[in-house]
Amino acid sequence: MSKIKARKALVIAFFLFSPFFLFSQGQVTYYEHIRPILEKNCIACHRVGEAAPFSLETYEDVQRRASFIQMVTETRYMPPWFADPEFRHFRNERILTEAEIQTIAAWVKGGAKKGKEPKDLAIAAPVTYPKPDLVIPMNKPFTTPGNGTEQFRLFVMPSNTQEELYVKGIDFRPGNLKIAHHARLMVDTTHVFRPDDGALVSDTVLPTTNLDVMLASYFWYGWVPGNFPTLYPDGIAKKLPRNADILLNMHYSPTTTPETDQSKVLLYVTKEKPRRPVKTFILDEGWISNQPFYIPPNEVVTFYMRSPLVPADLSLINVLPHMHLLGKSFRSFAITPEGDVINLIKIDDWNFNWQMTYQFDQLVKLPKGSVVYAEAVYDNTTNNPRNPFFPPRPATTGWGTFNEMMNLIFEYIDYEEGDENLNLYQALKEK
Ligand code: HEC
16 A cells, blocks of 8 residues: 555544544634644744744634644645654654644634633743843845845844853844845954955855855855744853854845835853864765766756764764755765664755754764765756746756755764763743
């Protein structure tokens, strides 16, 4: 029996032998059945002040959009999640079960009933953030041209710090959620990019790891809607060199009227020098084994990467694959010196709009001598609905969306006994 058929049979069985039968009688209610699903899977983003375009916090919010919600859940457009859970689970994973999708559909068919508001309805409060220790805004507000083009901009945000900082947590707060699409933060200590503040990325010479200007960090933090800050536990932190500039590579969505933004970076800092500094391990196009990284028009091409031997035991914290609009799928795994395979991430249907950082459930130990492999498929044909050019044009390495990238980025700490059971993630709860 195929997987889909098996799934269907399971759904039918559910209907006959479970509360789903009741659901078809219009017994599904918002308070009893729907609210918990939304709470777990939607409201973190769909709440006032967060990145999604509307709130789903109240019955009225949800009822008004009931059939829309049915549609986006049935098509699995929402919640946004792209990594194959059969390959590896992640801590920030949000996936609706088939049963949850059916429950939402049954609720809508039954008239989107409110049900009885429980007396002790505990709507999970939004996570409260402590006061950040340092707020670094863009130098000045930026206004988009409002001519329907997307904007890739570079902003240089001087930290003006006298000493090296030990950063326990990074938060990126867009100034204008209407246009903030995604952001990549890098760190530069040379200050050579200062004249490019506000420039189009395509007009600047943004460095790659193998150019003359070595960035202090080629990838410091990535933000997409729904990325929430976490604080590392004591002894673990990222370093920010003294007087460094934070480079903000900002992608703004197109709008037809000008919009203004002044985003900021919020830092949570500790005085304690980290015993275990958080480091970054990046594979970029230079590590592709079937060079050149060139994608001819009307072709589907696969590129393969192979890392050097991992020099010491590492504990991987998270992984972020990066491609642009021609990207189709991405897969990465490691092979240990003993020949064991460690699955890292698999995305079958790449979506440029969601450049997520995937947080490993548990730290992943990468033993010394392992090799990390990655393979990425790019579709430069007219079958790719995201292809920016009709007819297709050749694409090669570049920061603009019309060129391509193949990056694989990991954050890690050096391995210590017991890391497999270390919980790195504390929500920011303390006031
Ligand atoms: C990680 C953050 C995030 C989560 C979690 C999330 N959404 Fe969204 N949602 C967004 C953003 C951002 C948009 C606007 C961009 C878009 O449409 O892709 C959106 C758009 C939508 C839309 C409008 C789609 C359209 O075509 O305009 C609906 C409806 C929706 N979400 C419902 C849900 C529901 C229901 C859930 C939970 C089952 C959910 N979302 C979970 C961030 C999120």
